[in-house]
Amino acid sequence: MADPDPDVHSAYRRAGVDYAVLDASKRSALSEALATSHWLAAAGARAADGSRGEPAFVLRFAGSTLAFVLETLGTKSIVAREYHELAGVNRFDHVAYDTVAAVLNDLICVGALPLVVNAYFATGSSAWYEHAERADALLAGWRRGCEDAQCAWGGGESPSLVDLLAPEEIELAGSALGFVPPPGEPLLGEQLAPSDEIVLLASSGLHANGASLARRVAAQLPRGLETELPDGTTFGEALLAPSLLYVALLRQLIGEPLVQLTYLSHITGHGLLKLMRPQRELTYRIRALPPVPPVLAFLAAQAGLDAAAAHSTLNMGAGFAVYCRPGGGARVVEVAGKLGLDALLAGAVEEGPRQVILEPVGVTFAGDQLALAPERAR
Numbered sequence: 392m393a394d395p396d397p398d399v400h401s402a403y404r405r406a407g408v409d410y411a412v413l414d415a416s417k418r419s420a421l422s423e424a425l426a427t428s429h430w431l432a433a434a435g436a437r438a439a440d441g442s443r444g445e446p447a448f449v450l451r452f453a454g455s456t457l458a459f460v461l462e463t464l465g466t467k468s469i470v471a472r473e474y475h476e477l478a479g480v481n482r483f484d485h486v487a488y489d490t491v492a493a494v495l496n497d498l499i500c501v502g503a504l505p506l507v508v509n510a511y512f513a514t515g516s517s518a519w520y521e522h523a524e525r526a527d528a529l530l531a532g533w534r535r536g537c538e539d540a541q542c543a544w545g546g547g548e549s550p551s552l553v554d555l556l557a558p559e560e561i562e563l564a565g566s567a568l569g570f571v572p573p574p575g576e577p578l579l580g581e582q583l584a585p586s587d588e589i590v591l592l593a594s595s596g597l598h599a600n601g602a603s604l605a606r607r608v609a610a611q612l613p614r615g616l617e618t619e620l621p622d623g624t625t626f627g628e629a630l631l632a633p634s635l636l637y638v639a640l641l642r643q644l645i646g647e648p649l650v651q652l653t654y655l656s657h658i659t660g661h662g663l664l665k666l667m668r669p670q671r672e673l674t675y676r677i678r679a680l681p682p683v684p685p686v687l688a689f690l691a692a693q694a695g696l697d698a699a700a701a702h703s704t705l706n707m708g709a710g711f712a713v714y715c716r717p718g719g720g721a722r723v724v725e726v727a728g729k730l731g732l733d734a735l736l737a738g739a740v741e742e743g744p745r746q747v748i749l750e751p752v753g754v755t756f757a758g759d760q761l762a763l764a765p766e767r768a769r
Contacts (some may be wrong), residue, residue, distance in 0.1 A: 441579040444670070446497035446657055447569070449577045456571040458503035463511075463564040464490040467602040467631075470609075472559060474616050474627035475525065482631040483525045484532030486563060491536025492634040493599040493659070494565040496711065499641045500655045502578040503569035505540050510547030511564040515556030529561075532633075540638040542567070572645055580669030582653040587740040588720035589666070589675060593733035594710030596684045598634040600659040601705050605630050608693045622685045629686035637711045639730050644713070649722040654714035658706045664761040666712055666747045672758075674743035679735055680751045681708040698752040703760070714740065 421443050428438040431450060439449035439456075447460040464486060471486045495505050510533055520526045537544045547565070556562060571577050597605060609626060612618045616627030637657075644650050656665050666675045683691075687708065691701040701707055713723050713734075720736040727734035738750075745758030 439577060439579065441581065442501060442577065445579055445668075446500040447503060449501050449503070449571070449579070456503075456573075456575075456577060458498055458501050458569045458571065458577070459566070460494060460498045460569075461564065461566040462490075462494040462497050463562070464493055464599050465602050466606065467597070467599060468561050468563050470602055470606060470616070470627065470630050472525075472561075473606075473609075474631060477616055478625070478627060480628065481524055481528050482628075484528040484535070485631050485633040487529045487532030488536045488636075489599050489634045490563040490565055491533060491540065492636045494567050495536075495540050495542070495636060495638050496634075496657045497659075498567050498569045499638055500578070500657050501571070502575060502641070502645070502652065502655065503571050504642060504645070505542035505567050505569045505638060507543045507545040508537055508540070508565055508567040509545045510549075511562070511566075512547065512549040513556060513562040513564075514549070514551050514558075515560050516553060516558035517551040518558065519551075519561055536636065539636050541642070542569075542638075575645065578652060578654050580654055580671055583669055583671055583673060583714060583740055584653065584716075585673065585740055585742045586717045587653050587714050588717055588736060589677065589738045589740065590713040590715070590720050590723045590727075590734050591677075591679075591681055591709040591737040592635070592637060592640070592711040592713065592727060593681045594658070594684065594706045594708055595635045596632040596686045597630050597690075598659065598706055598710055600662075601690065602630070604694055604704065605690055608690055612693070620685050620689050624685070626686065626689065629684075629689075632686070635710050635732065637732070640711075640713075640727055640732060643726050643730065644723065647722065647726065650719040650726075651716040652713065652719075653716060654712075656712040656714075658709050658711060661761055662701070662703045662705050662707060663709060663747060663749060664703050664756050667745055667756070667758060667761055670745075672743075672745050674741040674746050674748065675738065676741055676748045676750065677738035678750050679737050680749065681733065681735060681737075683708045698749075699754045699756075702749060702752065702754055703756060709737075712737075 436452040442449035447458040468486050471482045609615045618626040724734045747756040
């Protein structure tokens, strides 16, 4: 095992992902995007500029509140290809489902339910589709994600990007359009208040974040993705466990009389730093955390991540966070359980500086460790 790294993001940088550079670029892009909002007025629409920097963009048009998002899977499809070649196990249905989940779990963060999702399947060569077993699994997994989310698959794009992608690889991404059910307002962080409760929904494992780090770790193991974990599964199989889709939970919670939602957060890149995604001077105190899936415990140990690095890089068992007014958390846990989702009342929002306090692991993240967006118009 590598020595623990004092820089919470340096292990990921060694895997080729530098969040400091990415976040600076995102802030610049958001500033440029904000300057274009006035063009919506020409069509009789209006941007909810408070959604800039949130997981999905919100606009109001023809009496409806709509949300739009585009998201990518990242490099997890490489894991699927390598594991298929090593073990003969086809998990391209899983990575397709992962992509739908990555897209739609972001969309619902603003309180929107999905209407339609489009696919982006880019390959390094059209020969990729000659592997009919992989292609069929990919389509089946994408459709299953749409069925589970109760939304339409509208279409998409499948370019062959010769010389841009390696011939054996496929890049997966998608976009989605959704709506905020009337008469509700989008959840953009403004409703958050001290004493709000925080419920954490369990993840199934890696989800769609951390695949670059996982591939780097696998390359250093004698048996690579076929390494057996303490629970008996292989590293590759555990990494490719399909992500959980949380759309059904939001569908149940909207209009639930015992629950007043104030915010939602998809725990992906930056790990539990995402608990303080809103640009608010509030403290998020977590007193209980879900169990860490064996694959994430193994990955963190092999990468030499201490508690702070692990919880700011991986989801560490928490895939989604639901914030609600005091007294509603127990009902959220109950509803989640009926849907087969493990959840726990994990903590609360407090007055104080923008920070996340993870009491069970003795870690505090300051607000300046998560700077995704410029100052947003209200």
